[in-house]
Amino acid sequence: MTAGVNRFDWLSEFLARCEDEMIRVRGSSVRALAPAHLLHLDVEDWGRTAAVAKELDCRWCALWAEQLDAETLQVNACLSREGDYFVLRAAVPLATPVLPSHTPVYPAANRPERHAQDLFGLVFSDHPDHRRWIRHQAWAEDHYPLRHDFPARPEGVGETPPDSGYPFFQAQGSGVYEIPVGPVHAGIIEPGHFRFQAVGETVLNLEERLGYVHKGIEKIAEGRMPEALARLAGRVSGDTTVAHAWAACQAMERAAGVDVPSRALAIRAVLAERERIANHLGDIGAICNDVGFAFVQMQCSRLREDWQRGNQFVFGHRLLMDRVVPGGVWRDLTPQCAKLLLTENARLRSELDELLSILDDHPSLEDRLLGTGVLPAETARTLGAVGYLAKASGIDLDLRRDHGYAPYDRLTVDSPCLQAGDVAARLQVRAAEIRHSLELLEHLLKRPPVGPVQAGWRTPAAGAEGLGLVEGWRGEIITHVRFGDDGRIARFFPRDPSWLNWPILEQLIHGNIVPDFPVCNKSVNGSYSGQDL
């Protein structure tokens, strides 16, 4: 694939197929959500269009709704093919907010549609699973927090009862037993509930129940100024602060028509690659620790600490929060700091050469990781896996290369892709990504563009919208932003990669033993906060 070229040369075929199916594309725009194409549909064609997209091997990415006025909800679905993105859009009357579901064709749409069902009151008529998803007991079934008539801070809210009555999948039979886990887990980890059905040690079924850290991010984003939205986006998932802030800023900048200086983009990429390395180091250590190999955990947590101290020294924040701001980055990088980062790069590279060769040469580790939590390529494709989960199962997907946003459009992104689909492969993909990120950092730091690191902000017109598309360390992030009056945010929807990867954990655990759940879970490492919002 050629970086940076969005060809859409398959789009005419897609539109022709739509015509064959008597689907009326009521309008399209290449500019409104550039670089994505926007296609307006009638509500009744919503489901059939997804079927056409599926026939053309398009990948389903995201769904979000917004309330346009007192009478209308607008539903958006983002799909992708070959690094090109397109957004389907339909207006649904608020009085009868019913539309067909994408889930029968694309299972990945299941939870995002139920999220929209709970928060907007949309009814996806042929959805195979009408259970609530994000709603527990904090608001009533007939209340919809993201509608305009629902206050962000309602008066007189009493104590919220614990969630109960959620109809979990049941399994019965001789020797079948159930293990409920969470929301409060044993480790230092985010809260969520896992319901296992097991026979002996073998997992028959796993069902996730998330939503415990739902903080109303989409609602409290409304009315914010761009800087405040960037701060909030940087806390959608604290481990992905750079990539989420970048995606939100990219969306706002596209909406406002602000051109970010190339030096600022290079610094953003430095931040994003450093974030990728820090998280992958943590994950490699944690995966090894979950099979009792504490040596690697200690070495990786040491290297991660060195890295975070570098972040503190050079960028003033250990996790790099609030360094990406609308229009650019918070501050320039001095040549001395760039030199320091290059030295740090070289040190990490030589440490890793030694550490990873020990890892490769450890049969007892292989024994635990090879063949554990296997995700076949077909399942990964059907469920729409992204990030290292996809790359470890033979799906070569990386926005930095396929979608070629700046500054990656001028770099060679050499993304790893393995076939085994097991925990070992997911670990190897992370290791390969660290090495590659070190290479990218060297390019970015040795030859940075010169110039300013901040563009002046232009207040966009009411109704202006933009789409942010960034490859975070977990994978593809898609963020939609719409502006309202006075340059304030009217709608913010960040689609963390975890939305797509969490359901896949339920599949890859089948047939594994319960004690291997922690290492399988760690190898996927979904964000709870990023999906609960």
Added chain:
Amino acid sequence: MLRIFDKIRRVGIVTERAPRDIELEALGKQVKRHIDGRFSGSLAIRVVDAGSCNGCELEIHALNNPYYDVERFGVHFVASPRHADALLVTGPVSRHMEAALKRTYAATPSPKWVIACGDCACDGGEFGVSYASCGAVENVIPVDVVIPGCPPAPRNLLRGLLAAMAG
């Protein structure tokens, strides 16, 4: 195996001494007296993420890395509130975690401390109070000590923990 031992030998012990901070060292000595007297030398902490973005958790994890090695101060993280002397609570308390947090608090044997960790736990932070968030931890359970920061760096966490014990 020999390569592992060799690597360990060459890296050596990187664990730092307690931060060279006179105030902190004085505090540390006081704390040691408290811990030895009241907890037989160890303070057991149960971490509860009540709605955090996961930033605080990363820094709490870092306390266990070889640089800080927090167990040498007599502090360790336990798997159950029933084993805990203190709860370290992160996040604004989401309404969906309100009951779970109260139950965790109830399951912790008295006497117990609650330490609110991070800006969100202290005052609601970036998320505040909303239809989905109760805001600060003290809006849900009594709080004894707060550790601000977004997130608090491991060193600040350490200071907060020591202050909690001395308080």
